[in-house]
Amino acid sequence: MAHRKIAVIAIGGNALSDGRSTIEEQMRRAYQAAELVKDLVLRDFRIVVVHGNGPQVGLAYLRQQAGLKENLPPLDLAMCDAQTQAEIGTMLELAIINTINHEKPDFEVLTIVSQVEVRADDPAFQNPTKPVGPFYKADEVADIHRRFPDWTIIEDAGRGYRRVVPSPKPVKVFATSIIPSAFREARVVIAGGGGGIPVVRRNDHTFELVDAVIDKDRTSCLVALGIRASHFFLLTGVPHVAIHFGKPEQRSLHDVDAAAMRRHLAEGHFPPGSMGPKIEAAIEFAEKTGGTAIITDAAHIGAALDGREGTRVRR
Secondary structure (H helix, E strand, O other): OOOOOEEEEEEOHHHOOOOOOOHHHHHHHHHHHHHHHHHHHOOOOEEEEEEOOHHHHHHHHHHHHHHHHHOOOOOOHHHHHHHHHHHHHHHHHHHHHHHHOOOOOOOOEEEEOOEEEEOOOOHHHHOOOEEEEEEEOHHHHHHHHHHOOOOEEEEOOOOOEEEEEOOOOEEEEOOHHHHHHHOOOOOEEEEOHHHOEEEEEOOOOOEEEOOOOOOHHHHHHHHHHHOOOOEEEEEOOOOOEEEOOOOOOOEEEOEEEHHHHHHHHHOOOOOOOOOHHHHHHHHHHHHHHOOEEEEEOHHHHHHHHOOOOOEEEEO
């Protein structure tokens, strides 16, 4: 591909909803996300947006359970992944088009509903770690266990309690191969939403849906590698990464080589259910491409690109 300014942006589902947000609130947040995309578009980037769906898919599954009272057949978690991928993609696509069309009329954005292959024997299926749905207070947990005895509930980074589900590692993002040709018509492509709709390969090389929520940071890394992106943005809730987080010896990380970041990861500075997948994805991208992986928050994406903020991971 001749155009080499290609960015993949991984946006967390929490940036669009807390699991209880109205559609109006989610649209407002989608317009905030669109401003980030606009900044990169004006810098002449081609862009792939990969969004999360943790809060939304958990809420979608709760709606299925509520529908049982009306004898409505429920969707399983995999189909909730598909549903929320389309819903969030619709909101982001509309927000991006409306934001950029003021300056670039007839700007095109394409949303690709994407299936993602995972391995059936992935150990994540026996060890759920991916938080989904709304936060619960401590005094609500007993009632949740009573209503949903098969759920695994954990405390999520001191912010409350959430359900966790299996989060197998993605093996293949089916949409990746068509993104380069899609760039001929659309400057922004939304793909791999929610980490993708998980499928496993059968012995006859056909596929079947499986209940899980794939981490969008891992999926976005596969996309970034597949399209040979020059930049990989992993958006989070802080302007940059720190080790010894929340302790007196806390130290900010700004420019870090992949080997040093791998040591920090091995030392346990980044929990597997939150910052860990972002760090792993940043390391893999930097090592395999020589490109720049940037971890920052929404407010500092421009400053991070200019080297004034964010955590930049390079080979």
